[in-house]
Amino acid sequence: xxxxxxxxxxxxxxxxxxxxxxxxxxxxxxxxxxxxxxxxxxxxxxxxxxxxxxxxxxxxxxxxxxxxxxxxxxxxxxxxxxxxxxxxxxxxxxxxxxxxxxxxxxxxxxxxxxxxxxxxxxxxxxxxxxxxxxxxxxxxxxxxxxxxxxxxxxxxxxxxxxxxxxxxxxxxxxxxxxxxxxxxxxxxxxxxxxxxxxxxxxxxxxxxxxxxxxxxxxxxxxxxxxxxxxxxxxxxxxxxxxxxxxxxxxxxxxxxxxxxxxxxxxxxxxxxxxxxxxxxxxxxxxxxxxxxxxxxxxxxxxxxxxxxxxxxxxxxxxxxxxxxxxxxxxxxxxxxxxxxxxxxxxxxxx
Amino acid sequence: xxxxxxxxxxxxxxxxxxxxxxxxxxxxxxxxxxxxxxxxxxxxxxxxxxxxxxxxxxxxxxxxxxxxxxxxxxxxxxxxxxxxxxxxxxxxxxxxxxxxxxxxxxxxxxxxxxxxxxxxxxxxxxxxxxxxxxxxxxxxxxxxxxxxxxxxxxxxxxxxxxxxxxxxxxxxxxxxxxxxxxxxxxxxxxxxxxxxxxxxxxxxxxxxxxxxxxxxxxxxxxxxxxxxxxxxxxxxxxxxxxxxxxxxxxxxxxxxxxxxxxxxxxxxxxxxxxxxxxxxxxxxxxxxxxxxxxxxxxxxx
Numbered sequence: 176x177x178x179x180x181x182x183x184x185x186x187x188x189x190x191x192x193x194x195x196x197x198x199x200x201x202x203x204x205x206x207x208x209x210x211x212x213x214x215x216x217x218x219x220x221x222x223x224x225x226x227x228x229x230x231x232x233x234x235x236x237x238x239x240x241x242x243x244x245x246x247x248x249x250x251x252x253x254x255x256x257x258x259x260x261x262x263x264x265x266x267x268x269x270x271x272x273x274x275x276x277x278x279x280x281x282x283x284x285x286x287x288x289x290x291x292x293x294x295x296x297x298x299x300x301x302x303x304x305x306x307x308x309x310x311x312x313x314x315x316x317x318x319x320x321x322x323x324x325x326x327x328x329x330x331x332x333x334x335x336x337x338x339x340x341x342x343x344x345x346x347x348x349x350x351x352x353x354x355x356x357x358x359x360x361x362x363x364x365x366x367x368x369x370x371x372x373x374x375x376x377x378x379x380x381x382x383x384x385x386x387x388x389x390x391x392x393x394x395x396x397x398x399x400x401x402x403x404x405x406x407x408x409x410x411x412x413x414x415x416x417x418x419x420x421x422x423x424x425x426x427x428x429x430x431x432x433x434x435x436x437x438x439x440x441x442x443x444x445x446x447x448x449x450x451x452x453x454x455x456x457x458x459x460x461x462x463x464x465x466x467x468x469x470x471x472x473x474x475x476x477x478x479x480x481x482x483x484x485x486x487x488x489x490x491x492x493x494x495x496x497x498x499x500x501x502x503x504x505x506x507x508x509x510x511x512x513x514x515x516x517x518x519x520x521x522x523x524x525x
Numbered sequence: 526x527x528x529x530x531x532x533x534x535x536x537x538x539x540x541x542x543x544x545x546x547x548x549x550x551x552x553x554x555x556x557x558x559x560x561x562x563x564x565x566x567x568x569x570x571x572x573x574x575x576x577x578x579x580x581x582x583x584x585x586x587x588x589x590x591x592x593x594x595x596x597x598x599x600x601x602x603x604x605x606x607x608x609x610x611x612x613x614x615x616x617x618x619x620x621x622x623x624x625x626x627x628x629x630x631x632x633x634x635x636x637x638x639x640x641x642x643x644x645x646x647x648x649x650x651x652x653x654x655x656x657x658x659x660x661x662x663x664x665x666x667x668x669x670x671x672x673x674x675x676x677x678x679x680x681x682x683x684x685x686x687x688x689x690x691x692x693x694x695x696x697x698x699x700x701x702x703x704x705x706x707x708x709x710x711x712x713x714x715x716x717x718x719x720x721x722x723x724x725x726x727x728x729x730x731x732x733x734x735x736x737x738x739x740x741x742x743x744x745x746x747x748x749x750x751x752x753x754x755x756x757x758x759x760x761x762x763x764x765x766x767x768x769x770x771x772x773x774x775x776x777x778x779x780x781x782x783x784x785x786x787x788x789x790x791x792x793x794x795x796x797x798x799x800x801x802x803x804x805x806x807x808x809x810x811x812x813x814x815x816x817x818x819x820x821x822x823x824x825x826x
Contacts, residue, residue, distance in 0.1 A: 310826070
């Protein structure tokens with residue numbers, strides 16, 4: 176297989192999965208949609224954690240904020256009573272949105288979620304980037320917890336009882352396919368954006384920040400601006416996918432919007448499992464993690480969360496370099512290319 | 526909020542006494558768990574995010590023992606060694622392997638441990654809020670404006686005794702001295718013939734025992750719940766960060782300071798911010814440290 180073919184093989188495989196996955200397994204459409212969402216989360220986490228060396232535990236903040244902002248926009252655009260009245264009725268008001276109202280609301284909701292996340296990220300980054308290493312991780316975790324706790328004290332967005340999202344106008348199959356396509360498109364866009372970013376000077380600069388920030392600064396890289404841009408890219412994607420996830424879930428509250436122990440940690444675990452600091456590591460990690468999780472979850476009953484903690488510990492303590500890191504040390508020739516047995520044979524033969 | 530402020534400072538200033546006492550009671554617990562974190566952090570550079578879960582685990586052990594009608598002093602005597610052994614096991618299985626790694630690894634691994642412990646406790650005890658009711662008398666002072674439950678006095682005395690014992694241990698015993706030496710400079714300690722691996726193992730186990738003791742006190746004076754651990758972890762981090770690494774008296778002072786602050790926030794703003802308060806303290810401490818470091822063109826590492 177030639178080099179260009181090798182380069183495109185993972186895209187072909189993923190494209191096939193993306194297009195034929197929901198057609199072949201229609202019952203699992205939403206599950207595959209969540210898979211794309213997780214790939215997006217892990218990849219954008221890796222922009223900061225892997226490529227820039229700033230391990231954030233708080234990217235989930237933007238997810239939740241995006242979800243709430245989009246809910247406010249979607250409801251207040253087309254419901255006269257406003258969000259306050261809607262939420263205080265605890266879901267007993269079910270306004271019927273026309274197709275146009277729903278989709279326009281969703282569109283503007285997602286856009287608004289992205290903008291809100293961007294603004295929030297600009298604010299956060301003004302006081303977070305003086306923290307390095309573990310302090311940044313703990314500080315960003317603090318941000319996520321604080322955001323979650325503050326959200327439930329605001330009665331305007333339903334407080335602790337949450338918000339019922341507008342009903343989807345259409346059949347259930349169409350609903351899953353619709354959200355599936357959105358997740359897929361977002362992930363593909365994010366992936367190619369990241370791929371392009373890593374190939375530019377910006378990618379080199381953030382790698383320099385990871386390796387030695389003081390030296391990078393001495394070389395004249397405006398580190399704060401670069402870090403800011405990096406986090407804002409991740410934040411905008413997290414906010415927008417959060418808005419979509421809120422509509423997929425149909426009901427949002429603190430647990431759905433700020434899933435710190437689930438998605439917040441999953442994305443880190445997936446990026447580490449696949450190998451952080453690589454373009455494909457988070458993708459592979461997310462696929463592996465999600466498939467294993469979906470396959471074993473129903474059989475574990477109450478032990479799912481225990482198993483999750485165990486997986487995290489085992490992954491981090493015993494298998495830190497991740498799949499990509501392991502491949503890189505084992506088969507340095509095929510560095511940067513996804514696993515497939517035929518190319519491994521090639522390497523051994525050659 | 527304004528009403529509460531007026532109540533505190535205009536109508537009934539005597540309530541301040543109550544708030545300050547409450548702050549001291551919880552501050553003692555915070556100081557205990559933060560002291561353990563400061564030791565572990567200093568000795569082996571592990572940022573233990575499962576700190577709060579050790580506290581809650583100690584609390585649940587005390588809860589189980591109390592439901593078996595074990596008297597309070599005996600509970601403490603049983604919980605501390607059990608947690609010590611537990612800490613040692615965790616060290617051997619997990620911490621030993623991540624000690625030389627990137628600092629984020631320790632953070633994430635202990636976060637995984639924290640999730641695991643939360644869930645196991647949730648399975649065993651359920652998500653309800655629990656507390657140990659000692660059925661001890663409650664004392665009044667200042668015409669009933671200030672109430673002091675005897676259980677809180679007992680817990681404060683126990684915390685004081687433990688703190689005293691630990692300070693003596695750290696100052697006088699050979700092991701305590703080697704722990705302090707390792708915390709100051711691990712490499713120099715190794716050169717001078719201290720078995721730093723054993724010191725690390727002991728320190729981590731010691732920390733778990735410490736947290737267990739703090740947990741016993743928490744279960745007496747406050748409530749425990751499987752998912753409340755994270756707030757204690759966050760508080761411990763805030764305390765250690767505020768005090769600065771290696772500043773042990775500072776840790777104790779900051780522990781009491783945060784206890785007082787939190788109680789005042791609770792009275793003035795309301796209990797809805799019970800979890801948000803320690804987290805915002807942490808963020809404020811981090812921002813304050815950044816401003817402090819920025820004067821010397823440094824960052825918080």
